[in-house]
Amino acid sequence: GENVEQHPSTLSVQEGDSAVIKCTYSDSASNYFPWYKQELGKGPQLIIDIRSNVGEKKDQRIAVTLNKTAKHFSLHITETQPEDSAVYFCAASRSGTASKLTFGTGTRLQVTL
Amino acid sequence: EAGVTQSPTHLIKTRGQQATLRCSPISGHTSVYWYQQALGLGLQFLLWYDEGEERNRGNFPPRFSGRQFPNYSSELNVNALELEDSALYLCASSQRGVGNTIYFGEGSWLTVV
Numbered sequence: 266g267e268n269v270e271q272h273p274s275t276l277s278v279q280e281g282d283s284a285v286i287k288c289t290y291s292d293s294a295s296n297y298f299p300w301y302k303q304e305l306g307k308g309p310q311l312i313i314d315i316r317s318n319v320g321e322k323k324d325q326r327i328a329v330t331l332n333k334t335a336k337h338f339s340l341h342i343t344e345t346q347p348e349d350s351a352v353y354f355c356a357a358s359r360s361g362t363a364s365k366l367t368f369g370t371g372t373r374l375q376v377t378l
Numbered sequence: 379e380a381g382v383t384q385s386p387t388h389l390i391k392t393r394g395q396q397a398t399l400r401c402s403p404i405s406g407h408t409s410v411y412w413y414q415q416a417l418g419l420g421l422q423f424l425l426w427y428d429e430g431e432e433r434n435r436g437n438f439p440p441r442f443s444g445r446q447f448p449n450y451s452s453e454l455n456v457n458a459l460e461l462e463d464s465a466l467y468l469c470a471s472s473q474r475g476v477g478n479t480i481y482f483g484e485g486s487w488l489t490v491v
Contacts, residue, residue: 299479308382308468308482309421356423365411365434366480370420 282339288355403471410452453480
């Protein structure tokens with residue numbers, strides 16, 4: 266089955282700096298890679314996703330890059346703000362009805378003033 | 379549009395008892411997923427239901443079971459509760475066959491004492 270590794274487990278950045286979280290996956294057939302943000306006491310919220318037919322996707326201060334050859338993908342947050350502080354999870358799956366998302370172990374991002 | 383709703387928000391049970399958690403998916407979604415998130419840990423896949431059928435099951439003992447009703451809502455049952463079952467149980471839903479974009483509810487906190 267799919268295995269997703271996520272690094273780092275914790276990340277502390279100063280407000281205004283950039284943050285990068287990296288994930289690797291094992292199943293070369295995986296073609297869907299979402300990122301979720303989980304605030305304390307809440308359920309994970311989808312913040313951005315990418316499919317294997319593109320290499321990069323941006324949404325305001327958030328971007329995701331995908332390297333299919335190396336089987337890794339990354340989340341980039343620019344101009345970080347205190348409200349970006351949360352746990353971020355990457356995930357991978359094959360599209361279609363016969364699969365499920367496999368999540369990374371999460372990264373706790375702390376944005377300090 | 380209402381998101382994924384879960385009930386109860388919090389539940390306290392005694393070891394050996396049974397717990398029932400409920401989930402209503404986003405309108406139009408036919409797939410429901412259950413995940414377990416122990417305190418400070420990642421998301422562990424439990425069950426996936428689609429069109430009333432169990433489609434996939436994670437590495438959990440048979441005392442974790444569930445079902446999906448004709449209106450696509452779902453129930454997760456945990457029998458013979460153990461202390462280590464204490465966790466946040468997250469329900470998510472997706473449209474069938476649309477790239478596995480799943481949306482989570484806020485979760486149900488189960489505490490076993």
